[in-house]
Amino acid sequence: MEEATQRLRGEDWSRYSTYLQSRPEEAELSAIRLLLSLCREYRFLLHIVHLSASQAIPELRAARAKAFTSPSRLPPLSAFLRRGDP
Numbered sequence: 188m189e190e191a192t193q194r195l196r197g198e199d200w201s202r203y204s205t206y207l208q209s210r211p212e213e214a215e216l217s218a219i220r221l222l223l224s225l226c227r228e229y230r231f232l233l234h235i236v237h238l239s240a241s242q243a244i245p246e247l248r249a250a251r252a253k254a255f256t257s258p259s260r261l262p263p264l265s266a267f268l269r270r271g272d273p
Contacts, residue, residue: 215240223250 191211198205219235223246226233232254235247 210239212240212242216243219243219246223247226250 191209191214195205195209198208200206215238219240222233222235225231233250238244238247
């Protein structure tokens with residue numbers, strides 16, 4: 188995240204593309220993987236809200252099958268936005 192923030196200094200933050208660049212999918216995947224490992228270690232239930240990294244879905248499904256997570260939710264607005272949208 189810090190690298191993305193540094194790279195985007197001076198960019199137009201009213202643009203959706205700048206917003207997307209400021210949230211690299213790898214950062215979200217890293218955070219999800221960390222939380223899943225903590226779930227396994229400490230045996231707590233995780234509920235993820237506002238999932239945007241589609242690459243995380245297989246890992247979350249596997250964790251859910253092992254009862255580490257409850258179903259994730261996609262916020263209604265996100266269901267209609269795509270990377271190419273303004």
